[in-house]
Amino acid sequence: xxIDKVARLAGVSTATVSRVLNQHPGVKPETREKxxxxxxxxxxxxxxxxxxxxxxxxxxxxxxxxxxxxxxCSLVVRGIEEEAELHGYHILLCxxxxxxxxxxxxxxxxxxxxxxxxxTMDAISCLPGLTALIGDSPWVQCAxxxxxxxxxxxxxxNRAAAAAVVRHLAAKGRRRIALINTDMxxxxxxxxxxxxxxxxxxxxxxxxxxxxxxxxxxNAGCAAMTRLLQLPQPPDAIFAVSDVLAGGALHSARRAGLxxxxxxxxxxxDGVPFSAVTSPPLTTIEQPMHQLGVRSVQLLLARxxxxxxxxxxxxxxxxxxxxxxx
Amino acid sequence: xxIDKVARLAGVSTATVSRVLNQHPGVKPETREKxxxxxxxxxxxxxxxxxxxxxxxxxxxxxxxxxxxxxxCSLVVRGIEEEAELHGYHILLCxxxxxxxxxxxxxxxxxxxxxxxxxTMDAISCLPGLTALIGDSPWVQCAxxxxxxxxxxxxxxNRAAAAAVVRHLAAKGRRRIALINTDMxxxxxxxxxxxxxxxxxxxxxxxxxxxxxxxxxxNAGCAAMTRLLQLPQPPDAIFAVSDVLAGGALHSARRAGLxxxxxxxxxxxDGVPFSAVTSPPLTTIEQPMHQLGVRSVQLLLARxxxxxxxxxxxxxxxxxxxxxxx
DNA sequence: TTGTAGGCGTTATCAA
DNA sequence: TTGATAACGCCTACAA
Numbered sequence: 001x002x003i004d005k006v007a008r009l010a011g012v013s014t015a016t017v018s019r020v021l022n023q024h025p026g027v028k029p030e031t032r033e034k035x036x037x038x039x040x041x042x043x044x045x046x047x048x049x050x051x052x053x054x055x056x057x058x059x060x061x062x063x064x065x066x067x068x069x070x071x072x073c074s075l076v077v078r079g080i081e082e083e084a085e086l087h088g089y090h091i092l093l094c095x096x097x098x099x100x101x102x103x104x105x106x107x108x109x110x111x112x113x114x115x116x117x118x119x120t121m122d123a124i125s126c127l128p129g130l131t132a133l134i135g136d137s138p139w140v141q142c143a144x145x146x147x148x149x150x151x152x153x154x155x156x157x158n159r160a161a162a163a164a165v166v167r168h169l170a171a172k173g174r175r176r177i178a179l180i181n182t183d184m185x186x187x188x189x190x191x192x193x194x195x196x197x198x199x200x201x202x203x204x205x206x207x208x209x210x211x212x213x214x215x216x217x218x219n220a221g222c223a224a225m226t227r228l229l230q231l232p233q234p235p236d237a238i239f240a241v242s243d244v245l246a247g248g249a250l251h252s253a254r255r256a257g258l259x260x261x262x263x264x265x266x267x268x269x270d271g272v273p274f275s276a277v278t279s280p281p282l283t284t285i286e287q288p289m290h291q292l293g294v295r296s297v298q299l300l301l302a303r304x305x306x307x308x309x310x311x312x313x314x315x316x317x318x319x320x321x322x323x324x325x326x
Numbered sequence: 327x328x329i330d331k332v333a334r335l336a337g338v339s340t341a342t343v344s345r346v347l348n349q350h351p352g353v354k355p356e357t358r359e360k361x362x363x364x365x366x367x368x369x370x371x372x373x374x375x376x377x378x379x380x381x382x383x384x385x386x387x388x389x390x391x392x393x394x395x396x397x398x399c400s401l402v403v404r405g406i407e408e409e410a411e412l413h414g415y416h417i418l419l420c421x422x423x424x425x426x427x428x429x430x431x432x433x434x435x436x437x438x439x440x441x442x443x444x445x446t447m448d449a450i451s452c453l454p455g456l457t458a459l460i461g462d463s464p465w466v467q468c469a470x471x472x473x474x475x476x477x478x479x480x481x482x483x484n485r486a487a488a489a490a491v492v493r494h495l496a497a498k499g500r501r502r503i504a505l506i507n508t509d510m511x512x513x514x515x516x517x518x519x520x521x522x523x524x525x526x527x528x529x530x531x532x533x534x535x536x537x538x539x540x541x542x543x544x545n546a547g548c549a550a551m552t553r554l555l556q557l558p559q560p561p562d563a564i565f566a567v568s569d570v571l572a573g574g575a576l577h578s579a580r581r582a583g584l585x586x587x588x589x590x591x592x593x594x595x596d597g598v599p600f601s602a603v604t605s606p607p608l609t610t611i612e613q614p615m616h617q618l619g620v621r622s623v624q625l626l627l628a629r630x631x632x633x634x635x636x637x638x639x640x641x642x643x644x645x646x647x648x649x650x651x652x
Numbered sequence: 653t654t655g656t657a658g659g660c661g662t663t664a665t666c667a668a
Numbered sequence: 669t670t671g672a673t674a675a676c677g678c679c680t681a682c683a684a
Contacts, residue, residue: 003663
């Protein structure tokens with residue numbers, strides 16, 4: 001069912017049908033009706049590919065996510081979807097698993113005009129080829145803003161938030177605050193660690209230990225905690241750069257016979273709604289996940305609509321939320 | 327950069343460039359080289375929209391998922407992605423949140439030729455309009471196979487698996503086995519409940535209680551368990567239709583002072599890798615999530631390639647995995 | 653082995 | 669207010 005079959009059926013030209021389809025003004029109500037009923041009659045569905053080709057706009061956004069199972073990511077994605085839907089855009093979600101081959105396969109859709117722009121949540125810094133693939137297509141880095149690249153970004157101030165965590169723990173009397181961090185491919189890892197280290201120093205706390213993990217999941221948190229407990233002088237507080245990691249750490253600590261928060265304070269980072277991930281309550285930095293998604297879309301659309309709009313690095317607020325364990 | 331600019335640059339015709347692009351045989355190696363270097367030189371990126379329009383195949387698959395945060399879903403999606411990638415297909419993931427408006431928005435891409443087929447993981451039965459939108463486009467129902475519709479399906483035998491759960495619990499000496507089920511919009515809810523009820527009856531166990539939840543998450547499991555514990559005669563075993571629910575139930579039970587599995591046996595369903603969701607080990611039905619995804623894609627592609635291939639309802643094996651709590 | 657030209661289904665520019 | 673018609677960028681008979 002193409003547009004000219006409908007045109008024939010309605011006894012008008014394709015141009016008129018198109019005008020009705022796109023609600024262009026200047027169509028006599030009467031013919032409009034004719035067309036509309038012809039459409040209904042023929043069960044016509046416009047071919048979006050053709051439309052997109054012609055208008056060179058697909059109204060689709062590519063979203064590259066490192067891991068769909070990470071609740072932080074899925075919450076951001078929800079924000080993205082909602083805002084996109086609001087503007088009549090569709091989402092092409094790519095769960096890259098940080099695999100460059102898959103990412104580049106999806107990015108080909110960018111240069112191939114299948115999508116109008118891209119939002120990445122991955123650590124772009126360690127994927128050298130990809131930025132070339134993106135070129136100067138509309139691009140927003142979400143929750144990971146590296147000003148070295150020509151994508152806009154929306155993040156929180158990781159450094160300040162990490163500092164707040166350390167200060168909060170120190171204020172509770174903690175003296176040996178350990179950091180559980182992800183490997184350093186992410187920019188936020190650097191930033192949070194910087195905040196951690198400089199605040200420790202500023203407070204005159206000399207005990208300092210960073211334990212790295214290479215997966216961001218519950219198990220990794222467990223394992224990291226176990227290693228920390230074997231230190232000659234174990235920590236009396238944990239700051240994990242993700243709630244899932246913190247959950248795992250909590251688990252291990254309890255298994256080892258520690259009482260939380262008496263023996264050990266544990267703080268996370270993300271603000272993922274809690275019970276879905278791990279049962280015990282946990283004090284954490286709450287990132288505005290939904291808003292991260294929403295703003296990403298807004299920035300991206302602005303750039304899509306007007307390429308000459310400036311690249312902007314937006315910083316959203318975070319909140320330290322006390323959920324009763326640190 | 328269109329194909330004819332490249333052609334001009336290489337001093338050949340567009341047809342030749344196209345042939346090189348698509349690795350068609352019968353191009354002199356020499357001209358092939360010319361074209362290749364012209365492509366490299368001009369930084370040419372084929373316009374996929376145009377190609378898709380011309381070949382009327384987009385190599386994109388739509389995947390409708392009720393909730394991206396559900397680990398069962400994300401694991402199936404991983405299988406889907408992997409198999410799709412293997413065949414050079416891309417995934418358009420729609421997190422419907424069971425919202426019909428969003429689903430229909432995405433399904434418009436089907437009739438609009440933007441995707442070649444669709445895999446649904448949602449309860450299609452309660453979304454009347456949608457099946458009309460799908461029409462007779464290639465369609466596979468994943469983990470939810472309703473033969474009333476013209477989509478192929480790949481599932482497990484929910485009834486038999488539920489029966490196995492009940493028999494397993496009964497064999498351990500449990501006499502008051504409660505079922506925590508989701509609301510009945512899903513076909514699998516019906517099937518699992520049927521298996522539960524008929525096995526109870528077959529075994530001559532008269533105690534029978536179904537507790538319904540309307541969300542499939544940890545909290546819902548907690549709440550359901552709490553309600554169950556208030557029964558005049560509380561259960562001595564729980565069968566939850568999802569691992570997340572079981573995790574929540576376990577949590578509530580422990581909070582209420584019960585020891586698992588001495589006081590209460592708990593069984594889940596799904597086989598979601600465990601630690602990511604909830605800490606205690608749990609006996610469960612393991613669904614072949616990855617395989618569910620893989621087979622869905624295979625069935626779908628078969629149908630895309632040849633529309634006259636029969637609709638098939640495939641049933642995969644499940645496994646009862648004992649993880650030490652029931 | 654290569655080139656010419658028509659068409660995929662739209663939208664948009666002109667004329668009428 | 670409407671209708672021809674030329675693109676959009678590609679693939680593919682068919683012809684050379």
